[in-house]
Amino acid sequence: MPDALREALAAEGRSRAPYRLATSPGAIPPVEFPLRLLPYRVSTLASGTLGLQPWLAEAPTILPELHWLPWVEVHPRTAEALGIDDGAMVWVVSARNRYRARLKAFPGTAPENLNAPYGLRHPDGQLANPLQLLDGSTDPLTGITSWFSTFVRLERA
Amino acid sequence: MTRWGMVIDLDRCTGCTACEVACKSENNIATVSPEQADLGRAVSWMKVVAEVSGDFPNTTMQFLPRPCMHCDNPPCVKVCPVAATYLGADGIVGQIYARCIGCRYCANACPYTVKYFNWFAPEFPDSEREHLNPDVSVRPKGVIEKCTFCHHRLQKAREEARAEDRELAEDDYQPACAEICPTSAIVFGDLDNPLHRVHTQKRDPRAMRLMEELGTEPKVYYLAPRA
């Protein structure tokens, strides 16, 4: 059990509620990393184990024109604001790491987010793993790695 | 008169694309390189098309699996100079790979753009080569191919039924996409046989066909999503 929780439970005068609220890290994006990274599992690729299957690598997702190459999704307005065309190659850059992917403008993405599927590889074998970009912060309650509190930016590749 | 057709319930389709993969696996469809795919040369006899509408946070997607429509009045058959594409007696629009001269006239005539062309000779990576389906021929370069409603399965089913001296039942012959669909969105059968599900479903008030006004008489029906 994390120390913070142990102390809170042992504190005098604590409320009857079993847990206490804690602010999670990463509520506000820093200036140089405006987009929140949301790694997600592609339903067709079973956590990425099927990403090397040629039929699935050729057509990994329901969104069109994303053959073979790893991709990331942003809202079309975000892409426009960044001046990057739909389908262009970009670097997804966080404080820790970066990788190359193809940009897809998809209106289902929240404008402040970047949806990044994991489990994909480039045809030459290079990984395109958004999980390598995570800043290492943990959830204050459970101590597990926080996946959705990392911020990134996009650069033209 | 047997008329093989399909009814696809758009409310049930989740866009999982299992039908696409099952079709590729069943019919020995080769993948193409990333450059070729970018040029628009990837082959996908069954394709789940996604229509995105609305803006965040009210974005919706409608999925539409699109096989060959197997029209009863097929524009592709009319224009083929060598009768390599033909309308079979049981309603399946077939393709004779050995006769096709690769002029792509049928591909231009099809309003649904369901015809695919082998721009190069198909290549299979070693991992796939072991799992090719022996019942389906591998196409050479320079010919047209398209969805066949897994015609080879019909031939097998007929032979088995004849060997066992019984009639063909609805479950005996199902194309790979209908077999694999996890939500049973794709229903396949004889449109004229009252015992088959498609016979009733095609008369559902929600039933419609794509580009009906063109008069191609497609045999793939879609049940429009409710509201």
Next chain:
Amino acid sequence: MRQAVAAKLSRLPPDEQNLLMPLVETTPRFYLAAGVLGVVVLWGIFAYYLQVRYGLGRTGLNRPEYWGIYIIDFVFFIGISHAGTLISAILRISQAEWRRAITRSAEFITVLVLGYGAIQPIIDLGRPDRVLNVLFHAQWRSPLLWDVMSIGLYLTASTVYLYIPMIPDLAIIRDAGIKAPRFYRFLAAGYQDTPAQRARLERTIGILAIVVIPIAVSVHTIIGWIFAMTLRPMWHSTIFGPYFVMGAIYSGIAAILIAMVILRRVYRLQDYFKPVHFDYMGRLLLLFSLLWFYFTFAEYLTAFYGAEPAEMRTFWAKLAGPFAVPFWLMVLGCFIIPLALMSRRSMRTPRGTLMAGIAVVIGMWLERFNIVVPTSVNPRWEMESLGHYLPSWVELSIMAATFAGFVLLYMIATKFFPIISIWEIKEGREKVTEVKERIAAYTGEYAAVNPDTAEMIAGYTGEYPALRKKRP
């Protein structure tokens, strides 16, 4: 050229000397041009070999852009083939005297370009090794099959229509003995120019001229129907049949003009290709530029008025979208430039008609492009992404080789056959009285006393031409 041949040539009358000179004398400039063109042809053959070996993937074609450069070139070349047969046939039937200098070069264009046009669809096939299937397994409802039949018929008819009127000239060459005597003796087929033979020849030519016109019209109508019989937006139009025929004649006239200007310059045929020829052909070009505008306007107006969504996608792609540049360049080349130039008498000269002719040829190629490509990348099934098309070097090489091959064969033809019909020119001169009487019948006065008409007729057939300056 050798002394013996030179001597034989100098014994001939002036017309023969001028018009047979290319057969016996070849400049280094010719060899150089032929060499360059030959290299381009060989390069194109190499490109085609790669395509056959590896597949049509070597082109820029894709789904839904199934047809591209090869089909564009196919329609374009078959279009130009309407030059000879239609022009020379129609002018013969209407007894227009000014046709005499033009018919042979026009008929040669027809036969040669038809050959190159007819192989384009074969180059376009995914399985050219199976091309004979169109005969073994012919499916008669296919417009492509009608096309095979009509082009085959047209090729036969126009070859015959080239050969038969050439027989008297072949006899002249045979009798002069200046080149390959056995070859010309075989081709001349025993023609001795007796009155009976001449009469039979004229009758045959008269029948051929009439027969060849519906064949020529059917060829390009059927080519238009290849597109129009599909449901593709902006292809499925009833105007395509007549539109293609009109466009074909238009590009054919432009091609003849370009050939006339070049031949006149290179073989010094100023006494035969006279100003009046360029004036009249220029007027024909003007007429067809107006016709082209009418047909194009009618096609686009009806599409626009119908406002059918699938058609409008292609419509706007052409007028204001990704294909706006080729579309408006086409209008410039097919309408604005020829109209501006050919409506002035002062521009209906070799130079003016050359400019207008080149503009029309480029404009008409762009028209074929605008028919094939914008519709192909905007399929009726709009739920998948749009197509795009960038021709590969293989396609462009084969296209260049086709153009080069045609020009090369034409050049070689001028070395074996007189590019202006000698006997028809002579016949024109002899027939002046007959023509005057015919015109008198129209106008009701004896035109011989009318100096303008006499001058006009002299303008067609030329004064007895002076000898060309001999090379030292």
